Amino acid sequence: MPRVVVFDEFGGPEVMHVVEEPLTGPAAGEVRVRIEAFAVNPLDAMMRSGASPAPVPLPHARLGVEGTGVVDALGPGVTGLREGAAVILAAVPDAHVRGSYAEYTTLPASRVVARPAGLGTTEAAAVWVAFSTAYGALVEKAGMRPGDHVLVTAASGGVGRAAMQIARQIGAVPVAVTRHAAREDELLAAGAAAVVATDREDVAEAVGRHTGGAGADIVLDLVGGPGRQDLLGAARPGGTLVVAGFLDPRPTPFPAGPPLTIHSYRSFEHTLDAAAVRRMAAFLEAGVRLGALRPAVDDGVFSLGTVAAAHRRLEQGLHGGRKIVVTAS
Structure with a gap:
């Protein structure tokens, strides 16, 4: 049996x-x-x-x-x-x-x-949840566009890595946030245009430097907790915050700072929507075919x-x- x-x-x-x-x-x-x-x-x-x-x-x-x-x-x-x-x-x-x-x-x-053709069994087992979550949060929810600067937390994780690849495929500019400067080279190789390491620099100052002082257009927060306030300081006024994770179990303060559009995101919001799943699957298939998306x-x-x-x-x-x-x- x-x-x-x-x-x-x-x-x-x-x-x-x-x-x-x-x-x-x-x-x-x-x-x-x-x-x-x-x-x-x-x-x-x-x-x-x-x-x-x-x-x-x-x-x-x-x-x-x-x-x-x-x-x-x-x-x-x-x-x-x-x-x-x-x-x-x-x-x-x-x-x-x-x-x-x-x-x-x-x-x-x-x-x-x-x-998708071109994915082996092991890669196929690992691809959908991370990429559909990142796509849903950034494309379906935040409306990511070419040229947008996208700040990605937990960038070393599966969803973070997928988010950076998806941003690249769209033509946006992914900026990775990590707690450890030692991961900079790894994250640059994974698709980040720039890396902000919180153990060596202030998030808002670093993002300002990487965006010519404008700030991030989209902040994808996959962590939560008190560190979210630092992320808000890195966003441009009128930008978008997408809350899509809860890795930090500590209380998360109510957002305070520049005016932002704030979305809360859970993957089932779109993976139970047949039309959205078709868009996700088509995007994934194209990205795999072009070599842009890989878990x-x-x-x-x-x-x-x-x-x-x-x-x-x-x-x-x-x-x-x-x-x-x-x-x-």
Whole structure:
């Protein structure tokens, strides 16, 4: 029988275990996907530990919001897909039921997209959530345009790296924010036009220098916490702040500073919108074809039986912001 990762209590990586479950067919409007690989997302660790912003019913909860595989079966009424098609999971809002940490999962046909030609299985497992989040926040929400200076926090992470690549593809100018000056060369190689290291310089002063005194047109805050106030000082009056992350658990002060348009963003806002998903998929396919968009993948690839080790690597920060991938075979 197919294997699936579940957990019956909240806790560390050790609460996850592999069980076997009968293979079920897809319902009307659904597809069954044979998972080839999935990426470990910080949301998975939050769900597993009991820190998820949404309730996770126990026991026998599943995990996984990222993954790629092959359509294995079509439910009644499904059109536009065929068995054997290589796909990426575009949205798994009910991961505790349909999570990708498994050899098979079923989900609505509208929640898969074609895997771009040119992406191997490992890269395809790691690409969608980071790039769709960054695209949704910057293009759909903030209306990023060519020439915009875009300040990106947590730039070493998956979404941050994707944001810089997407900005480059649009013709915008990504400015990376990092806590460590030692990461400057890495971030420049990842696509940043300039790097602001908070351990050596003031954010507002540095951004002013990189933008000719104008300030950032768009600030993508993937961190939150008290550091947001420094970001606001780096934005131009009339600019846009997109709040799309919560890596810093400390309280975030109410924005004070120049007048800004402020958006709060969560990826399901667009990944559950069929029209937006089509735009995202087309943008991703074009970027991959042109060589402009590519996920950064961690060197170590894990198997389903070693998924706990993959979670430990994530929590210890050994991945350096690159996506950790697990093969389902």
